[in-house]
Amino acid sequence: xxxxxxxxxRRQRLVEGWLPLAQDANQQYGWQLDGPALEVLxxxxxxxLAEAQSTFAARAVFWQVYHQQAKDER
Amino acid sequence: xxxxxxxGTKRSSWLTFRRRLLLVRALLxxxxxxxxxxxxxxxxxxxxxxxxxxxxxxxxxFDALKGEYGCSITYDRQNRYYHLADLGELALLDLPQxxxxxxxxxxxxxxxxxxxxxxxxxxxxxxxxxLLLPPARQAQHRRRxxxxxxxxxxxAGRIDSDVLTIDKHAIEERRELAFxxxxxxxxxxxxxxxxxxxxxxxxxxGHGYLDATVLEVTPKGGEAIHAAIDYRLDRIVPGNAEVLxxxxxxxxxxxxxxxxxxxxxxxxxxxxxIAAYFPNTVIxxxxxxxxxxxxxxxxxxxxxxxxxxxxxxxxxxxxxxLVALFRNTARGxxxxxx
Numbered sequence: 001x002x003x004x005x006x007x008x009x010r011r012q013r014l015v016e017g018w019l020p021l022a023q024d025a026n027q028q029y030g031w032q033l034d035g036p037a038l039e040v041l042x043x044x045x046x047x048x049l050a051e052a053q054s055t056f057a058a059r060a061v062f063w064q065v066y067h068q069q070a071k072d073e074r
Numbered sequence: 075x076x077x078x079x080x081x082g083t084k085r086s087s088w089l090t091f092r093r094r095l096l097l098v099r100a101l102l103x104x105x106x107x108x109x110x111x112x113x114x115x116x117x118x119x120x121x122x123x124x125x126x127x128x129x130x131x132x133x134x135x136f137d138a139l140k141g142e143y144g145c146s147i148t149y150d151r152q153n154r155y156y157h158l159a160d161l162g163e164l165a166l167l168d169l170p171q172x173x174x175x176x177x178x179x180x181x182x183x184x185x186x187x188x189x190x191x192x193x194x195x196x197x198x199x200x201x202x203x204x205l206l207l208p209p210a211r212q213a214q215h216r217r218r219x220x221x222x223x224x225x226x227x228x229x230a231g232r233i234d235s236d237v238l239t240i241d242k243h244a245i246e247e248r249r250e251l252a253f254x255x256x257x258x259x260x261x262x263x264x265x266x267x268x269x270x271x272x273x274x275x276x277x278x279x280g281h282g283y284l285d286a287t288v289l290e291v292t293p294k295g296g297e298a299i300h301a302a303i304d305y306r307l308d309r310i311v312p313g314n315a316e317v318l319x320x321x322x323x324x325x326x327x328x329x330x331x332x333x334x335x336x337x338x339x340x341x342x343x344x345x346x347x348i349a350a351y352f353p354n355t356v357i358x359x360x361x362x363x364x365x366x367x368x369x370x371x372x373x374x375x376x377x378x379x380x381x382x383x384x385x386x387x388x389x390x391x392x393x394x395x396l397v398a399l400f401r402n403t404a405r406g407x408x409x410x411x412x
Contacts, residue, residue, distance in 0.1 A: 009326055009328055009329070010272075010326065011353075012331070012353050012370065012372060013272065013273070013285055013302060013326075013329070013372060014273065015353040016352065016353050016371060016372060016373060016376070017273060017275035017283070017285050017304065018275050019350065019351055019352060019353065020277050020278055020351055020380060021275070021276055021277055021278050023349045023350060023351055024278035026349070027349065034350065035350030035354075035355035035356075035357075038350055039353065049275075050245075050273065050274070052274075052276065053238065054276060054282070055276040055277070055278070055280045055282070056196075058275075058276045
């Protein structure tokens, strides 16, 4: 197993774990992000998500990262 | 409080005033003993803190706060701490109407008695904020009922805070973790799991999960060794989770990877707004209005749970292991509803 495989495994598990909640926030807040954009959102939010103690905190992390990304794109 | 006089009297009045404000601030953080309060004031003001007869000066400050500002400070004899029950004239926070509505929204979303740790912390915050409001605004807030509320995982079981701390510690230290776990298949007694932990996630319904690779289960069950499992945090038995000395290798054992393929009927797919629930999702909309979705997954149990939300509008074609899981579910449902 190479280091690249390891990184891919980590990415896969990270995205797989967080996608349901990210997708739920996406639908609830009307962000209209597609699959690849949601994956970017999760990977960007990963360090803060690791600190989340609850669904509420994780949602707040997604909210903050989404708005930061939107601001950066302007 | 201040008396006209020389510079020394003014300075001393100001110091007394500042000390009393610091006292209120300390009590806003929570109940405290007289020794704690004196230590805190002295740490803040240094030599200008309490004089030698600190206890009587503290009592004098309490009397002044009650008499001059209408503060209500009670003393718990059993625990020997002081508690700030009402700020009186020092309730200096007032809020515009939209913020009062936001406060009501938070009250409705996180009601008293909702056991989750995060809810408990939000309750504490709300109670502090409300305490800072003048009495009339407090009464207004108590009467108000918010028409909107946030639905965040109300049905989730309580996650033990020690379990969460131990799990996070093991992940940070990259060490093996052992705990007793009561899975859906364990009717009465939990079984001991030894795992390599990698992360914690929360799902929309409010459950928290530990993402871990199974190393050993005692007594053995149906878990495949080296499978990636999402353990429900509220099903880890509190009191005996432990971080083991074994440090994990930097490379995670590869969980089996599955290529997922399912189709959704036209009623669900016709708006071309299908949600992506799995990594590497590729959606193809077909001429008949249906959609074919391909993705990569490692956790078939979780995949089944997610796809079940579509009911009979979704048909799984690959992988065969997931099709078998759905067949079992369908058989069970047929027995229930036949």
